[in-house]
Amino acid sequence: MLDVAAEGHFSTKERILGAAEDLFAQYGFAGTSLRQVTQHAEVNIAAVNYHFGSKENLVAEVFRRRLDELSDKRLTTLRAALTEQPGQLEPILAAFIEPALALTLDRHGGSAFVRVLARAYAEKNERLRKFLSDNYGHVMREFSKAIAGCLPDLGKEELHWRLDFVAGALTYAMADFGLIRRPSARAEKIHCQNAAAALIRFTAAGLRAP
Amino acid sequence: MLDVAAEGHFSTKERILGAAEDLFAQYGFAGTSLRQVTQHAEVNIAAVNYHFGSKENLVAEVFRRRLDELSDKRLTTLRAALTEQPGQLEPILAAFIEPALALTLDRHGGSAFVRVLARAYAEKNERLRKFLSDNYGHVMREFSKAIAGCLPDLGKEELHWRLDFVAGALTYAMADFGLIRRPSARAEKIHCQNAAAALIRFTAAGLRAP
DNA sequence: GTCTATATAAGGATAGAC
DNA sequence: GTCTATCCTTATATAGAC
DSSP states (O other), X not given: OOOGGGGTTSOHHHHHHHHHHHHHHHHOSTTOOHHHHHHHHTSOTHHHHHHHSSHHHHHHHHHHHHHHHHHHHHHHHHHHHHHHSTTOHHHHHHHHHHHHHHGGGOTTTHHHHHHHHHHHHHOOOHHHXXXXXXXXXXXXXXXXXXXXXXXXXXXHHHHHHXXXXXXXXXXXXXXXXXXXXXXXXXXXHHHHHHXXXXXXXXXXXXXXXX | OOOGGGGTTSOHHHHHHHHHHHHHHHHOSTTOOHHHHHXXXXXXXXXXXXXXXXXXXXXXXXXXXXXXXXXXXXXXXXXXXXXXXXXXXXXXXXXXXXXXXXXXXXXTTHHHHHHHHHHHHHOOOHHHHHHHHHHHHHHHHHHHXXXXXXXXXXXXXXXXHHHHHHHHHHHHHHHHHHHOOOSOHHHHHHHHHHHHHHHHHHHHHHHXXX
């Protein structure tokens, strides 16, 4: 989605967000200059400060735009799974994994965003971590509770580790996934579903390990 | 290990490497300036270019210093496991996981390096990726073959995904691990062993999933 | 090998015209 | 809301004295 022409009919603000997402994914937050962003978005350099105030705010907005939707989708699916298929682990994992991997199929830069997410994890930037924790921490906590309910024999510490492993496997899978260019949208969709299914099998077995 | 005093008896070159490792872990490669590095190392700004030629070479040296040792340890342990305990999955995973997690116990900045590794993964920098692939790609290939030997029924594509999940879980675990400050060296060592054991259980079960 | 000083470029942010 | 022009800071890298 480095092809800016594909974003030509969006507003200046949206064009900046799209370009920033692409570039942050490729070069990181510190490694991307606002000049690069505005150049790729084909807007004026001053537009960033007019619309976002600062680079830091722009970074936060890049996250908010995708994470609000992702979190909603995850929680809605989770709650449906808990009422319709109570006590089952796989539907919970599917609610966590599938909406995330589906982002890689998004035609408007979602595939870049999964790499941005992977970067955010490595980032030790306090402000960014606090922003993510404050705004989206409740999602992980709700999933954590749901999974714990399926695995009553697991110790609290062991559960915490294993959830970390699940998140790591997903992040890695998503970021790697975003690198591969597949021939058609159809092949891409099938590949994504296969990856999600494989990850659910893997993590379900791992979580159930004695 | 941001306490530079602890590195006072090292050479200028080693002090620079140590400071760079700490700062790269915390702020990323692009987010760390050579001025910060030389300031923390308590050496002159010109020393970086004298000893390393450029920032890019410094980054590569930071990796080489740790990865040469890590790769040796991993491969030695792997080969021993293959002859002494043939056909068993857990010893192979232990050879992959334990030397990496042991780095977090290193008194001389190894704990920072695991975060640097996590960052490198998110990095799309072509030069860095090529450097890592050229110099350390053979390690992953050897492990891949060993694990495939234990799981003859697994399809090639499925195996490839699952290895990605293992690497992701390990990277995540290591990076998270480096954040936690534990009271004593003894507690830290026990905690590290527990984490390694948990990760081996998790990934072994995941790899064996039907 | 280590310093000071500096060349040269790029960064974020803003002021003020339109 | 969007532009040009510019301020000010910081960056990498190097030249040349010691």
